[in-house]
Amino acid sequence: MTSAPPQHPTDARAAFFAARPTRSATVDLSVRIGSLTLANPVMPASGCFGPALGRLIPVAELGAVVTKTVFGTPRGGNAAHRLTEIRAGMVNSVGIPSRGAAGFLAELHPRYRELGVPVIISVGGHRPAEYAPVVRDLDGAGDAYELNVSCPNLDRLGTDIGSDPDAILAVVRAARQATDKPLIVKLPVLASSIADCALAAQEAGADAVCVANSIPALPLQPDTRSPALGNVIGGLSGPSIRPIVLRLVWLAARAVEIPVIACGGIETAEDALDYFAVGARAVQVGTASFGRPFAMVEIVRALQERCADDEVAGIRDLIDLWRAQ
Amino acid sequence: MTAMASLAREALRRQQAFAAADEAALDGLISVRPPAGQPRPEPVWDDARVLEHTNVGQRYRRLVLATGTIARTALAGQFLMITVPPTGGERILLPRPMAIHRRHPDAGTVEVIYGVAGRGTIALADVAVGGSLLVTGPLGRGFEIPSDARTALLIGRGVGVCAIMASVEDAAARGVDATVVLSGRTRFDLIGVTDCAELGAAVIPVTDDDGSSSIPALGERLRAEFRDNPPAVILVCGAGVLARLAAELGAEWGVPVQVSLEAHMACGLGYCHGCAAPVATDPEVEGPLVCVDGPVFDAALPVSSL
Numbered sequence: 117m118t119s120a121p122p123q124h125p126t127d128a129r130a131a132f133f134a135a136r137p138t139r140s141a142t143v144d145l146s147v148r149i150g151s152l153t154l155a156n157p158v159m160p161a162s163g164c165f166g167p168a169l170g171r172l173i174p175v176a177e178l179g180a181v182v183t184k185t186v187f188g189t190p191r192g193g194n195a196a197h198r199l200t201e202i203r204a205g206m207v208n209s210v211g212i213p214s215r216g217a218a219g220f221l222a223e224l225h226p227r228y229r230e231l232g233v234p235v236i237i238s239v240g241g242h243r244p245a246e247y248a249p250v251v252r253d254l255d256g257a258g259d260a261y262e263l264n265v266s267c268p269n270l271d272r273l274g275t276d277i278g279s280d281p282d283a284i285l286a287v288v289r290a291a292r293q294a295t296d297k298p299l300i301v302k303l304p305v306l307a308s309s310i311a312d313c314a315l316a317a318q319e320a321g322a323d324a325v326c327v328a329n330s331i332p333a334l335p336l337q338p339d340t341r342s343p344a345l346g347n348v349i350g351g352l353s354g355p356s357i358r359p360i361v362l363r364l365v366w367l368a369a370r371a372v373e374i375p376v377i378a379c380g381g382i383e384t385a386e387d388a389l390d391y392f393a394v395g396a397r398a399v400q401v402g403t404a405s406f407g408r409p410f411a412m413v414e415i416v417r418a419l420q421e422r423c424a425d426d427e428v429a430g431i432r433d434l435i436d437l438w439r440a441q
Numbered sequence: 442m443t444a445m446a447s448l449a450r451e452a453l454r455r456q457q458a459f460a461a462a463d464e465a466a467l468d469g470l471i472s473v474r475p476p477a478g479q480p481r482p483e484p485v486w487d488d489a490r491v492l493e494h495t496n497v498g499q500r501y502r503r504l505v506l507a508t509g510t511i512a513r514t515a516l517a518g519q520f521l522m523i524t525v526p527p528t529g530g531e532r533i534l535l536p537r538p539m540a541i542h543r544r545h546p547d548a549g550t551v552e553v554i555y556g557v558a559g560r561g562t563i564a565l566a567d568v569a570v571g572g573s574l575l576v577t578g579p580l581g582r583g584f585e586i587p588s589d590a591r592t593a594l595l596i597g598r599g600v601g602v603c604a605i606m607a608s609v610e611d612a613a614a615r616g617v618d619a620t621v622v623l624s625g626r627t628r629f630d631l632i633g634v635t636d637c638a639e640l641g642a643a644v645i646p647v648t649d650d651d652g653s654s655s656i657p658a659l660g661e662r663l664r665a666e667f668r669d670n671p672p673a674v675i676l677v678c679g680a681g682v683l684a685r686l687a688a689e690l691g692a693e694w695g696v697p698v699q700v701s702l703e704a705h706m707a708c709g710l711g712y713c714h715g716c717a718a719p720v721a722t723d724p725e726v727e728g729p730l731v732c733v734d735g736p737v738f739d740a741a742l743p744v745s746s747l
Binding site: 127 | 453456483484485486487488508509510511524532533534535536559560575577596625631671705706707710711712713714715716718719722723724725726727728733
């Protein structure tokens with residue numbers, strides 16, 4: 117739902133909707149993910165976006181949106197408390213509640229379609245064989261699919277699918293058979309070699325990798341030192357993980373030809389430019405949207421301004437400019 | 442162990458036992474309210490100027506925020522997400538959900554009262570008058586006084602009073618006789634005494650230091666007060682044990698009870714799925730969320746305990 121801004125802005129949201137960028141004509145921020153061209157490289161991280169945000173920000177200014185992970189069958193999610201904030205960042209153990217593929221198509225997909233930008237559907241599974249059937253069930257619905265392989269592998273207990281190059285090969289090869297649409301593989305932080313995992317995704321036919329996901333963490337309550345989360349373990353996100361993920365993006369971008377989408381603690385255009393400088397071609401924004409719902413749109417506008425100020429056509433030229441100095 | 446350490450440990454143990462009992466008191470009590478009679482207002486975000494920021498008693502702070510759209514549209518019991526600006530080197534990432542205590546549509550302002558309790562609210566307490574705060578709202582499903590109600594009982598404890606005060610405004614505007622229980626540790630900690638006086642609501646102040654806030658004492662007092670003429674609805678916020686008492690009174694009097702809950706939240710709009718409500722559901726089906734299905738829920742005793 118992209119709501120029309122009021123004629124006379126009465127609050128900061130309305131003023132933000134009304135402030136359309138004016139200097140973007142000469143700047144081209146577009147990026148290709150396989151056969152899909154995004155108007156710009158900024159999109160939400162899976163789980164940190166919903167159609168409800170379309171009431172607060174001009175979503176049509178984003179490059180794409182990414183859905184919460186869809187599993188084949190419904191899941192209830194974890195027990196409360198599902199999230200907490202510690203000095204190091206936000207830790208969540210939401211547990212990916214999902215209405216399943218059928219529920220997503222019936223209830224959520226139409227609302228995503230109203231947003232006016234490409235829709236990337238995040239797909240999950242409890243074992244490698246579960247991904248392709250979900251992609252097949254969803255086909256036609258997504259403009260691209262992001263395979264969330266940061267899930268515990270029930271076929272090999274104690275490992276995540278995405279930390280095991282063989283499991284990644286199996287997931288992506290099967291999904292490749294299930295759709296012609298672009299496939300993005302969202303890799304976890306705790307892989308023994310992010311380069312090997314990214315290479316496995318590329319070899320199996322993925323069109324991009326997304327690096328990375330939240331970092332497994334155990335937050336305690338300050339007074340009692342008992343676990344702060346119902347699930348005990350959660351995923352750490354926010355600005356503190358940025359230098360960790362920056363290294364992983366650098367490693368992955370050196371290893372593969374396909375685009376690397378960076379995801380980890382991005383709050384501003386400056387943060388996004390750090391990732392572009394180490395080889396990322398697009399960025400996902402997660403935790404920052406909670407405190408500042410307009411963060412993603414602000415990043416798009418700031419990237420346009422930045423390129424226009426430096427009189428360059430796009431982000432690649434901006435980076436070349438820095439390198440030349 | 443020194444006597445001081447022993448006392449501190451005992452206080453912590455009591456606090457934990459109380460928290461556990463309070464959470465358990467909600468078991469089986471909560472259900473999602475039927476669809477609202479009126480549509481929810483469109484939420485906005487705004488840079489709200491801080492017009493006042495003052496102490497309330499020993500432990501609370503009161504903000505008066507200039508945010509015209511929210512002041513004009515917020516329904517009773519709705520809440521704001523307040524983004525805490527960086528202060529003193531402290532970065533707070535997640536906005537804090539806070540009830541809209543008072544709406545002043547003509548002035549274009551809302552009031553919020555919060556307890557200074559953790560990192561977020563300690564940082565928020567430093568925000569200066571004249572600065573601005575990023576606020577998102579109005580959010581969530583609020584309280585509704587049934588259209589045929591002529592009387593209402595509202596029960597608030599601590600900062601939970603803030604969730605019910607806009608319903609006291611509604612009651613005053615509609616000529617509903619409101620009786621408001623204000624509960625707190627001491628009479629200096631009570632929130633809402635002057636608000637209720639301004640709005641013409643009868644107040645029953647109860648406190649821990651004289652024992653009047655204990656559940657048996659309060660239950661006895663309310664049963665005596667309303668024996669011949671029960672209120673048409675009960676609205677409650679601030680403690681699980683108070684919600685259970687309200688549900689017991691509701692069952693005895695045959696009147697509906699609505700309770701406002703709190704939860705850790707990240708988005709406030711439903712998309713992060715962070716605020717699971719304490720409702721037992723099928724493990725394959727996601728239960729309700731406090732932010733969009735609540736924060737106001739129906740509270741009724743489980744059939745087995747009637």
